[in-house]
Amino acid sequence: MVLATALSPTVPTTVAINNNIQTTTHHHRLLHLLNQCTSMSHLKQIHAHTLRTTSTAHPHTLFLHTRILHFSSLHHLHYALLFFHTHIQNPNSFAWNTIIRACARSSHRKQEAILLYHNMLCEGNVVPDKHSFPFVLKACAYLFAISEGKQLHAHIFKLGLDSDVYINNSLIHLYGSCGRLEDARQVFDEMPERSVVSWNVMIESLVQLNEFDDALMCFREMQESFEADGFAIQSILRACAGLGALSLGMWAHAYVLRRCSPELAHDVLVNNYLLEMYCKCGSLESAEFVFERMVKRDVTTWNTMIHGFAMHGRVLPALEYLKRMVDSGGLTPNSITFSGVLSACRHGGMVSEGRNYFNLMTTRYGIEPVLEHYGCLVDLLARAGLIVEALDVVSNMPIKPDGVIWRSILDACSKTGVGMEVSEEMAKRVMESEEGSGAYVLLSRVYAVARKWDEVGAVRKVMVDKGVAKEPGCSSIEIDGVTHEFFAGENEMSLSQI
DNA sequence: CTAGGGTTAG
Structure with a gap:
């Protein structure tokens, strides 16, 4: 104005x-x-x-x-x-919007976008307009600032901007990325006019929150009014990967080739999602087919193949991809590459290769191992019966080991019958050092493995007395409206009704 | 001047 x-x-x-x-x-x-x-x-x-x-x-x-x-x-x-x-x-609103947009787009100053919006209101002589909100809402979405987002939503109502398509799309995105599906849905349902972006953001929100069936339903509904574009296809491919829905995934693949632009068909991101979909759906041949025809590949492309093959126990092809990746030059394996490589070694029980790759990762590539890498290595060693070496890795690693790592050692102990005393001692030590319920679960597991049922009972009693009954390491399932719990550490399957 | 990909690890 x-x-x-x-x-x-x-x-x-x-x-x-x-x-x-x-x-x-x-x-x-x-x-x-x-x-x-x-x-x-x-x-x-x-x-x-x-x-x-x-x-x-x-x-x-x-x-x-x-x-x-x-x-x-x-x-x-x-x-x-x-x-x-x-x-x-x-500054008029144009000037405010310009600086707010700049902050919202930057990687490190998102919160400043919200502060500037706040300043704009405090100055008192400028009113935010329809351009202001998409920027600030974007910053909120990134920061999971749901409380600020709600206030912005109120301002939007107050200023009568609640029928603006751009603003509503931003609101759906905000709510979706903060996990507030009901709110996202409400905005989507009530907006007077929808663009293709509205559908895409709604579908993407559903996929992000693992509501794959709803995402597909939403996608089908969308097609009554809009052509699917690259954004929608990517969301759909991820939904298919999550559901293992191969036939729909293949349909999406055909759609990309037949209906979308050549640029999209060659898009690295789209192709990476295709690879992931085929791998997760167990169709490694199709993944290979797509992979070989890709004109451009990035690190994620290779990582997806390595993980995909490792996941299905195709150990040698997985390692072969690493070799090809390195040989073809230009791309450097990263942390995720090695998590796939180590997981392949674990699947194949390849102890010396696993150790070598772990060393290669740290010395040659300077990658700092994270818990996942250690987890693979420890599991690999423990499964091979090298309990002492596995424990050695655990005690020397700079990160605090988690329950997964302890459990993989204990699993190995229980299967190989080696190191029972060590694990019992270790579990006790862990229990002394930390105050979580996890240690109790762990200890009861050790006793259960050792078939020392009296001790198992004693630990359970301590847990009940201390009120740590809701421990992790337990999963539940609802059948016919009744919740059943499965406790970790029990060898025979048992169903305890609560 | 405005909306949507931070893709891959368990």
């Missing part, structure tokens, strides 16, 4: 300032320079020149400043923020 006034022809076009520059022409010249500006140093020159030769009273100056703000935010956000705070005296 303010911007429209500033640019309207009723504004005098020949206001002269003391150095006799015809200012409107001057503003246009500066604007032209700005549009061609590519470097930060050039931008700083224009900035200095603008401050020297333009009057802040001139209605075009704010527009010019906002352009500087925009261009500098693309190169140097800190500079842009400084510029905003020191040189823009009375």
Whole structure:
């Protein structure tokens, strides 16, 4: 609104300032320079020149400043923020939106977008407009700032912007990424007008929260009014991967090849999702087929294949992919690559290879092992009966071991009959050192493995007395409206009704 | 000036 006034022809076009520059022409010249500006140093020159030769009273100056703000935010956000705070005296909503957008798009200053929105309200003379909200909501979605998001939603109602498609799409995205499916759904259901983005965000939200069936239902409904695009296809492929829905996945694949643009069919991201879908659905041949025809591959492409083959026990092909990846050059294996490689070794019981790859990862590639890597290595060693070496790894690792690691050692102990005393001792030590219920579960497991049922009972009693009955290591299932619990550490399957 | 991919590990 303010911007429209500033640019309207009723504004005098020949206001002269003391150095006799015809200012409107001057503003246009500066604007032209700005549009061609590519470097930060050039931008700083224009900035200095603008401050020297333009009057802040001139209605075009704010527009010019906002352009500087925009261009500098693309190169140097800190500079842009400084510029905003020191040189823009009375920002209009356009100027506010520009700086808020810059922060919302940056990787490290998202929270500043929300703060700036707050400042805009506090200044009191500017009202946020329909452009403001998508930016701030995006920042909220990233930060899981649901409480701020709710307040923004209230502001949106108050300002009568609740039928705007862009804003509603942003709201669905916010609620979806914060796990508030009911809220996302409500916005989606009640919005008066939907674009293809509305459907895509709703479907993506459902997929993210593992509501795969609902996602597919939503997708079918969408097709009554819109053509599926690349975004929708990606969500659908992930839903298929989650459900193991091979035939629908194949349909999506055919759709990509037949109905979408050639660029999309060659898109790395889309193809990576295709690989994942085929791998998760157990069709490794189709994954290979897609993989071999990909014109461009990234690290994720290779990782997906390595994991896919490892997951299905196809150990040698998985390791072969690593070799090909390294040989083809250009791409460096990362942490996830090695988690797949180690998991392949574990599946194949390849102890020395596993050790070698673990060393290769740390020494050659400088990758800091995380719990998953240690977990694979420990499990690999323990399964091979190398309990002492496995324990050695655990005691030397810089990360606190979790229940999964302990359990893999205990599993190995119970299967091989080795190291029973060690594990009992170890479980006791863990129990002494930490106050969680996990240690009790662990200890009762050790006793159960050792068939020392009296001790199992004693530990259970301590747990009940201390009120740690709701321990992890227990899963539940609802059958005919009745909840059943399965306790870890019991060899025979038992069903205890609660 | 506005909305949607942070894809891969268990």
